[in-house]
Amino acid sequence: MKKIFSTLALSAIAVTAVSCSDDDKPAPTEQKQLLGKWNYIEELALDVNGNMVSTDSGENGVCPLDIYDFLSNGSLQHTDYDYSTNSNACSNQILSGTWSINANTFTLKNEFTGEEGEAFEIKKLNNDSFEIQQTLSREDAGNYELNVVSLKYIFKKVK
Template identity: 30%
Template sequence: MKKIFCVLALSFTTFGLMSCNNDDDSGNSNEEKILGTWKLEKIVYQEEGEKDEVYFPDNCEKKSTTTYNADKTYKTDEYSENSNTNTCENEIYGGKYSIENGYLIDHEEEAKLKIQEISSNKMLLVGEEDYNSDGKIDYKIIATFIK
């Protein structure tokens, strides 16, 4: 997931902002809803003039999780396939996060991702980028995580 989060972070360094949509009206804040263990379900890549591409984690990557704790720390247990040995390898890392104005901020990766939707069991992180600074969104990524 670190690779995936890094890809998201790199893609989002200059993204435009989107409005936050919260479809869970239970009254819990984003800070409460994010707590727990999440798995990547899929990533949708949208590029101006191109057909959407959908990425689903492979069997090895499906083992990956990220746990967000109440003390604003997270731990990622990432699995990825080593193409040289065809083995599923594990890396554990973590750090500090915060949620500010509808954004999930990973202080270790220096990534700021818009929380478009969050409920007790689903979270959508969205980023947009205007590559050529013409005021139009050229690239958009929607990452869906589930508990």
């Protein structure tokens, strides 16, 4: 399940680089709040009424939590740690992509999402917490049980 999220989230977080306008307007508050490193905490599978029907923790055993580093130029570096119960076996891979925010839509583009990327609805974004939600296609929903129609991803700011 963690790899499904990594694929979806990374693909959704990596959309078009943020560009500066000719008049160098400051970045919207939402973009400024997202800058920095965030830990992936969990994925919530939701039914049509928004009720949580299952959850998948971002827990990696004794290895660090996955880190998403949102940079001011619209690029993303994702450190994806493997799960292990042996601290000597903790390994990771660095994935990259691009991200953007437009109103309450967060878009991610990377090697998994392709040229168009994936869009998520921003449910919460403040200095400590970032939550995005994505409605599943009928095909993707078939990979889940219990009438799951959307996934919510929860991140916490790295202190």
